[in-house]
Amino acid sequence: MAKLVILGSANAISDSTHENTHLALLGEKHTVLIDCVSNPLVRLQQAGVDHEQITDVILTHFHPDHVSGVPLLLMNMWLLGRKQPLNIYGLHHTLQRVEALMDFYEWSHWPNFFPVVFHHLPAQNNMPVLSNEEFRISAWPVRHLVPTIGLRIEFPQLDKALAYSCDTEPCPEVVEMADGVDVLIHEASGAGTGHSSAAQAGGIARQVEAGRLYLIHYPTRGVDPGHLVAEAKRTFGGEVALAEDFMTLEF
Numbered sequence: 001m002a003k004l005v006i007l008g009s010a011n012a013i014s015d016s017t018h019e020n021t022h023l024a025l026l027g028e029k030h031t032v033l034i035d036c037v038s039n040p041l042v043r044l045q046q047a048g049v050d051h052e053q054i055t056d057v058i059l060t061h062f063h064p065d066h067v068s069g070v071p072l073l074l075m076n077m078w079l080l081g082r083k084q085p086l087n088i089y090g091l092h093h094t095l096q097r098v099e100a101l102m103d104f105y106e107w108s109h110w111p112n113f114f115p116v117v118f119h120h121l122p123a124q125n126n127m128p129v130l131s132n133e134e135f136r137i138s139a140w141p142v143r144h145l146v147p148t149i150g151l152r153i154e155f156p157q158l159d160k161a162l163a164y165s166c167d168t169e170p171c172p173e174v175v176e177m178a179d180g181v182d183v184l185i186h187e188a189s190g191a192g193t194g195h196s197s198a199a200q201a202g203g204i205a206r207q208v209e210a211g212r213l214y215l216i217h218y219p220t221r222g223v224d225p226g227h228l229v230a231e232a233k234r235t236f237g238g239e240v241a242l243a244e245d246f247m248t249l250e251f
Contacts, residue, residue: 002027002134002155004162005047006247008037010220011189012065018220018245020065021187023164024049025153027134032056033073034151034164035066040073047246051077056130058137059090060166061148062097070098071105078113085115089129092120093147123147125173133157140177142168145194152177155251162249163208167217169193170200175207184210185243187217188228198228202235210236216243 003026008019022035024047031053033040044051051073059067070088077086088095095118107113121127123141129151130137136156139149144167154161163178165186178184186201196204198215205213213236218225225242232240 002158002251004153004249004251005049006216006243006245006249007043007047007049009216009218009243009245009247011187011217012063013219013221014038014065015221019043020068021217022066022069023185025135025137026053027132030055030132030134032058032130032137034058035060036069036073037065037067038069040069041076052080052082054086055084056087056089058129058139058151059088059094059098060151061091061144061146062094063146063167066167067094067098071102074102074107074116075105075110078110082114085117087117087119087130089119089121091123091141091147091149095120121149123149125176126152138177140173142166142173142177143171143194144168150174150177152181158251160251162251163210164216165196165201165204167194168196170196170204174204178204178208178210180209182211183214183249184208184212185214185216188215188225188232189217189219198231199235202232202240205232205236205238205240210238212239212241214241214243214249218242 010018025032162183188198189195191197
């Protein structure tokens with residue numbers, strides 16, 4: 001059995017009960033962190049996820065509310081004695097900047113640092129990211145303010161699939177990526193350049209014939225996001241819910 005844990009559900013401005021959007025994909029042998037913010041080890045502990053089991057990190061794009069926790073994650077893993085390699089995947093635009101950020105911390109001088117392998121992905125549709133016996137992950141470039149990828153995660157042993165739009169305005173790439181998925185996790189920051197409204201997310205869910213729609217990356221500070229479900233239901237007749245912090249989706 002695999003499961004996806006919502007580590008955070010807020011847009012760029014988090015609050016006391018909603019952290020910035022990031023996720024953890026857990027299998028029996030592999031744990032994948034999708035984006036990395038805040039104090040990662042503390043958040044993982046709160047979610048009941050063992051940081052020592054993390055095998056891979058996927059970074060969707062280089063914005064602070066998606067990558068700000070990377071230096072702290074790497075430093076804390078190193079200080080706690082990690083030895084096994086860590087794979088980090090992302091577009092060249094993203095990883096080039098993450099590596100430069102780590103260079104500012106002079107991490108090459110940190111003694112006995114564990115191996116970190118950066119996998120630079122080309123910006124093309126249905127780009128394989130990683131594959132094992134538990135899940136297959138592919139990336140599509142989506143339409144945000146900087147180069148960004150959405151993800152399709154397939155569970156071959158279960159014949160199930162989910163898609164995560166990441167930060168994007170409605171675009172054909174999301175439709176292709178999410179075609180026929182059992183679960184669509186789509187951002188609902190609000191309509192505008194590089195982002196989508198809940199109604200637009202519902203329209204995408206209807207178009208791809210998703211089984212369920214979870215809204216994520218929505219405004220939380222000073223607003224009640226509860227109305228977003230009703231908004232999405234106006235354009236999608238299936239099950240709709242807000243992705244909430246520490247929610248677990250099991251496959």
